[in-house]
Amino acid sequence: MRAQPKASHYINGRFVDDEQGQPLEVIYPATGEVIARLHAATGNIVELAVEAARAAQEQWARMRPAERGRILRRAAELLYRHNDEIARLETLDTGKPLQETTVADPASAAEALEFFGGAVAGYHGEYVDLGGGPFGYTRREPLGVCVGIGAWNYPIQIAGWKSAPALAMGNAMIFKPSEVTPLSALRLAEIYTEAGLPAGLFNVVQGFGDVGAALVAHPAVAKVSLTGSVPTGKKVLSLAGSHMKHATMELGGKSPIIIFDDADVENAVSGAMLGNFYSTGQVCSNGTRVFVQDGIYERFLKRLTARTSKIVIGDPLDPDTQMGPLINKAQHDKVTDYIEIGKSEGAKLHYGGAVPQLQGFENGLFVEPTIFTAVTDDMRIAREEIFGPVMSVLSFSDEVEAIERANNTEFGLAAGVFTRDLPRAHRVIGELQAGTCWINTYNLTPVELPFGGARQSGIGRENSLAALSHYSQLKSVYVETGDVDSPY
Numbered sequence: 001m002r003a004q005p006k007a008s009h010y011i012n013g014r015f016v017d018d019e020q021g022q023p024l025e026v027i028y029p030a031t032g033e034v035i036a037r038l039h040a041a042t043g044n045i046v047e048l049a050v051e052a053a054r055a056a057q058e059q060w061a062r063m064r065p066a067e068r069g070r071i072l073r074r075a076a077e078l079l080y081r082h083n084d085e086i087a088r089l090e091t092l093d094t095g096k097p098l099q100e101t102t103v104a105d106p107a108s109a110a111e112a113l114e115f116f117g118g119a120v121a122g123y124h125g126e127y128v129d130l131g132g133g134p135f136g137y138t139r140r141e142p143l144g145v146c147v148g149i150g151a152w153n154y155p156i157q158i159a160g161w162k163s164a165p166a167l168a169m170g171n172a173m174i175f176k177p178s179e180v181t182p183l184s185a186l187r188l189a190e191i192y193t194e195a196g197l198p199a200g201l202f203n204v205v206q207g208f209g210d211v212g213a214a215l216v217a218h219p220a221v222a223k224v225s226l227t228g229s230v231p232t233g234k235k236v237l238s239l240a241g242s243h244m245k246h247a248t249m250e251l252g253g254k255s256p257i258i259i260f261d262d263a264d265v266e267n268a269v270s271g272a273m274l275g276n277f278y279s280t281g282q283v284c285s286n287g288t289r290v291f292v293q294d295g296i297y298e299r300f301l302k303r304l305t306a307r308t309s310k311i312v313i314g315d316p317l318d319p320d321t322q323m324g325p326l327i328n329k330a331q332h333d334k335v336t337d338y339i340e341i342g343k344s345e346g347a348k349l350h351y352g353g354a355v356p357q358l359q360g361f362e363n364g365l366f367v368e369p370t371i372f373t374a375v376t377d378d379m380r381i382a383r384e385e386i387f388g389p390v391m392s393v394l395s396f397s398d399e400v401e402a403i404e405r406a407n408n409t410e411f412g413l414a415a416g417v418f419t420r421d422l423p424r425a426h427r428v429i430g431e432l433q434a435g436t437c438w439i440n441t442y443n444l445t446p447v448e449l450p451f452g453g454a455r456q457s458g459i460g461r462e463n464s465l466a467a468l469s470h471y472s473q474l475k476s477v478y479v480e481t482g483d484v485d486s487p488y
């Protein structure tokens, strides 16, 4: 098997297994080949991980933040150094083309380790002047043992985005990758150990939703950060709430991109393509409702069609490939069903929509990049998250209408605006109900900027100093410098 790790889990600085756990097969989505066989965690494995994390965390929290940061930065260097090897592993696990994974996946995890490894030493509590003698101050204290639960679309990025701020702040983490993509988090765990992270601080536990739920409910766990779908988010948030635990929810979306008449047409097309076709459309922040103003509509569609027709679909390990397969059969069924739904709802299948037959990849889960036009706001393809390369193009005539229709969704993860009119760009962004917005670009998520959603798309933020606040709690201290003023 091409990507078999030494064992299923990584606990207390080493690989461990428990063959009593439910079998978990890892499939390369381009061919259907089994690339690894693992076991989901048993109750015993969950206990081992929690115990290791709890035992290691106290000492870790007492270290100078700058020293903790140095270890994270060493791990970032190792991720950069092993970029190509990890990118290949991520390609096998997800089916995403090497062209993407070599620039986006381990690199984005490394950026998070680098950023939080540096930022934490400058992240302080505050001095509060209470007038005259007394004063107050606040301390930013770690939460303890944090649980990270990942989705399958950006496995190592998610593991890095969650573990870096958690560890920098003095917490321990138990990370449960998606059962569909369990491999790269194990590699990250090895790298942390090689960088000098003490054993027990980053543990990887495999499993399905029940393992995630067991971790969240464990009395020794203080926080959960989930990346996943809205229905899972609701379950995990209510479980965490019933135990009064901290929670960050990075969930799904149906985000709008609004393209005004005065936009640069090539940039708008680039944004719409990046926001629908990158990672075969399996990106939470994708702008799958593309609102195009009447005056630019024909030009936009012409260039969009021409450029989409040049997308190279095929072997993810070929460096020339631009689009790989979908992650698994369930996702493939879901996306092809939605294409049928779009047609039956009366949208016009403008481009793609078929399952390509690729020689040597007959069992691959491919689907063509797909563009629907004549889409109306009430159609299911314009309301529900598809999580595949299916773009809905909608036309509009004025700004007020575009804002109202863009906001007409239960989600609020992201939004984009393309225009050369800067006052309008900022005015429209100010009206859009979304946590992560772009003007004249789309889907860039640098670590310096907070990332996360509004409304059903989530609670809390990843990246930036905001993430450090979500992995810590404030303690306020009142300091009296005079006598206690007492009526007794």
Ligand code: NAD
Residues within 6 Å of the ligand: 149, 150, 151, 152, 153, 154, 176, 177, 178, 179, 207, 208, 209, 210, 211, 212, 213, 216, 226, 227, 228, 229, 230, 232, 233, 235, 236, 249, 250, 251, 252, 253, 283, 284, 285, 385, 387, 413, 452, 453, 458
């Ligand atoms: P999912 O919700 O099916 O699973 C996510 C994770 O939750 C998996 O690890 C799964 O095992 C675990 N899980 C499932 N049930 C659980 C339970 N009851 N308790 C605890 N854990 C449980 O999502 P997915 O199919 O892996 O990923 C796709 C979804 O993730 C899409 O909706 C996408 O928009 C979203 N996503 C969001 C972001 C973001 O940052 N906002 C990023 C990537 C993906």
